[in-house]
Amino acid sequence: MQSLKSLLGIQKTATKEVYTFKPNTTVSLFYNICALVFLGCGTNFMFDDLKLPRKVVQICRLVSRVFGLFVLMLMFSACGAFFTQHNLDMMRKAQLWLYGPTSLTLYAMYLNSVIRKEKIKRLGYTIAVVLREMSTDTEIEKEMVKKTWRFSYAFAFLVNGLFFCTGIVTGYVATTTNETFTTVVPAWPDLNDHTTAASIARIAHYCVWYIFLVRVGSIYFIILAITIGLQFQYGIMCNYFHSLNSIFDGDGTHEEKEQKYEDAFKFGVKMHSLTLWCIDQTQVTCGVAFSSQFITNLLTLIALMVQFVFMERTFGNCLNVFLFAGVTLTGTGIFMWNAGDVTYEATKLHTAMFHSGWHNCQGQASLRVRKLLTIAMQRAQDRVTIKGFGILELSYDSYISMVKFAYSVFSVLY
Incomplete structure (x- = not known):
């Protein structure tokens, strides 16, 4: 581990690890993401101090x-409702x-x-600093930043839309019918309790639920x-190996070009x-998140389908269900789509190695x-995957299979 830290440029002090680096586009992206996450959950995942x-x-x-503390109380209340709320x-x-159960799985991820x-900091430092100093591509980095913010904005929009839509729809129902303003079913008060204290408690549950969404949702940005x-x-590595061909177009003797190519x-x-070390560390640091998201997605989709069957299908109710499904599917997609893209992009590397100019x-x-090329290509041909539960490969295909599985379970139960 000490040799690895030396390779990454990490110095150990009496209180923490100190990372040395020069600013670049990826570092700026990680800094902005981590600053938002810190404001959302109070934890700094950046490998440098935040300039706040x-x-x-x-x-x-x-x-x-x-x-x-409020979020923990909300979770206990949501799970305690299984024992206190009857005749539902x-x-x-x-x-x-x-x-109830989904709050536990999501908070386990958090x-x-x-x-x-600390492992996430080291992983982020390796991706944003060490690998970028080894080789980079301005256009690819710009596209990476755009894609990251597109997913981040979309997810943030859905989460906030879900929160406000749920409040508006539930509030409208509470003011026009005899129903109570209940978003999260609590251990207390009873759903038929119309006292002032009960109403204040339900509003408090609703507000704390937003805090829960912000804290858990912040982690999605880091993994994203x-x-x-x-x-x-x-993509950067593929461009790097393709660029090695140009070595033989430069000045110098052929022997010098061969040595330069071999070193490169x-x-x-x-x-x-x-x-590949970063891939392994992603599995180690984010494996629980991938597994938790799968369970959350399954439980949420089944519960939403049950709700859709038994609810009054007004515009507000349908919008609320669709937004909840959208947040769930997008949150799972953030993990599975991009993990699948890692697998797809990795399949191009051995071809780039082959076209690097070895024939010169x-x-x-x-x-x-x-x-050297044979060994490197053989290693590059090994399938690169990120998995949930250590066995479920995250990809577009497994994403579709998971959604179908949720519907199959619902069909069997109802």
Whole structure:
């Protein structure tokens, strides 16, 4: 581990690891993402100190602790409702399953990320600094930044839309009928309790639910930045190996060009090895998140389908269900689509190695390069995957299969 830290440029002090780096486009992206995450959950996942006023940092951390306590109370209340709320109709039972178990799986994802914060910092540093210093491509980096923010904006829009739509629809129902303003089914008060204290408690549950969404949703941005960064890293490596052909167009003797090509190819192999290390670390640091998201997606979709069957199909109710489904499917898609793109982009690397210009070498240099090329291509042909539960490969195909599986379970039950 010490040799790896030396390779990455990490220095250990008495209190923390210190990372040395020069700013670049990917570093700026990670910094902005981590700054937003810090404001959302009070945890810094950036490998550098955030350039925020000290007073703001202190307030955010204090508020985060208080909000964390509120979120835990909300989760206990949502799970306790299974034991205190009786005589619920099918619509409310589905709502009970929609918020109770899923809150546990989602918060497990959040806690796992906080526990593995230092590993996530090291992983982000390797992607944004070490690999970018080895080789980069301005156009590819720009496209990476655009894609990351597109997914981030879309997910943030859906989450906020879900929160406000749920409040508006539930509030409208509460004011026009005898129903109570109930979003998250709580352990207390009873659903038929119309007292002032009960109404205040339900509004508090609704507000804390937003805090829960913000804290958990923040982790999605970190995982999104990591997986998209790895995806475009393979594009950068492919460009790097393609560019090695130009070595033989430069000045100098053929022997000098052969030696330069061989050294450059070995450097590319080293970059590939470091990228594979990042893939392994992504599995280690984000594996719980991938697995938790799968369980959450399954439970949520089944509960939403049950709700849709038994609810009154007004515009507001349908919009609320569709938004909830959209947030769930998009949240799962953030993981599975981009993890699948990593697998797809990795399949192009061995072809790029083959077209790197090895055929220009002659004699002993050709023999050495061909042996190196064979080993490197064989390694590059190994399937690169990110998995949930250690067995479920995250990809477009598995995403479709998971949605179909949720519908199959619903069909069997109802």
